Amino acid sequence: MSKNNNDGPKFKIESISIYLLAIFYLISSGFFFFSLTMDLNMIHIGLLGLLSLTTALGVFKRKSWSVWSAFLVFCAGNAFAISLLLNPLTFETLGVLVEIGLIVYLILVWAAMIYLSVKRREFY
Secondary structure, three states, rough: OOOOOOOOHHHOOOOHHHHHHHHHHHHHHHHHHHHHOOOOOOOOHHHHHHHHHHHHHHHHOOOOOHHHHHHHHHHHHHHHHHHHHHHHHHHHHHOHHHHHHHHHHHHHHHHHHHHHEEEEEHHO
């Protein structure tokens, strides 16, 4: 019986930054789903969470459609975060930690979109 030379693990990390992006989209979808459980009337938060989860899967598997999905998350996430930051009631009701979290989310979603735009040729 001949032994195959490719006996190593089938999961090989080629680019750690791609997997960090997938983890970012996965964590952000978790926060969106958690926010949805607080108020079930915010269906748009659930849709953004579902889109982020789909993007995380696509980025992890390096699918070509994941760049377009990330663009949709980028547009919707920017609209969501900026509208919450511009609302004066956000600071009064949710506090400064939520505003800091929204600013960090905006920075990360911009960085992720720029990175995916540059590396889009690696996706098949």
